[in-house]
Amino acid sequence: EAGVAQSPRYKIIEKRQSVAFWCNPISGHATLYWYQQILGQGPKLLIQFQNNGVVDDSQLPKDRFSAERLKGVDSTLKIQPAKLEDSAVYLCASSPQRNEQFFGPGTRLTVL
């Protein structure tokens, strides 16, 4: 089966600009996660969707980050405006009903 797809793979922007990431989960997976992985650290959950509803967004900086999962399939994560400390790899993962999580390749964001 096809894995989790993410795009773009790399993005370089200047601070205060906006950026959006896209994730296509494995077909049929109800749960979708966005993680932020800062260099030298483990992934940190930003937001979790169950179908198109938000289950957990307690660690999402809502003043600048937003995410949506329309129709319960694809998802986008947006940062507006970006700060230097947002430089990280953004990982998308999906799972069938909160079981094993399957990760995408990630998007590496550099904010200058």
Add this chain to the structure above:
Amino acid sequence: AQRVTQPEKLLSVFKGAPVELKCNYSYSGSPELFWYVQYSRQRLQLLLRHISRESIKGFTADLNKGETSFHLKKPFAQEEDSAMYYCALRASSNTGKLIFGQGTTLQVKP
């Protein structure tokens, strides 16, 4: 507070030597523990979970609730084991949310 600690950033061993990657957790309830692995230029993937009590690629991990540890072990390291290893805690079965440690790079030298 829910936390996962991997005290070693880098573990370097020779091929054939035993390996132990340490993981300690902090959680007041009944945790589920996992080990994830990321090989060079590959995606993060599940290696094993404590509830399965299985051996994957020669690796095993036992949950020690008394010591709040979930160390990953392999008796004889292979060069292909070189990778980044993350210990993760699932604090709530309701959400599936994972809390990851900082990761340990395992380097197996020939």
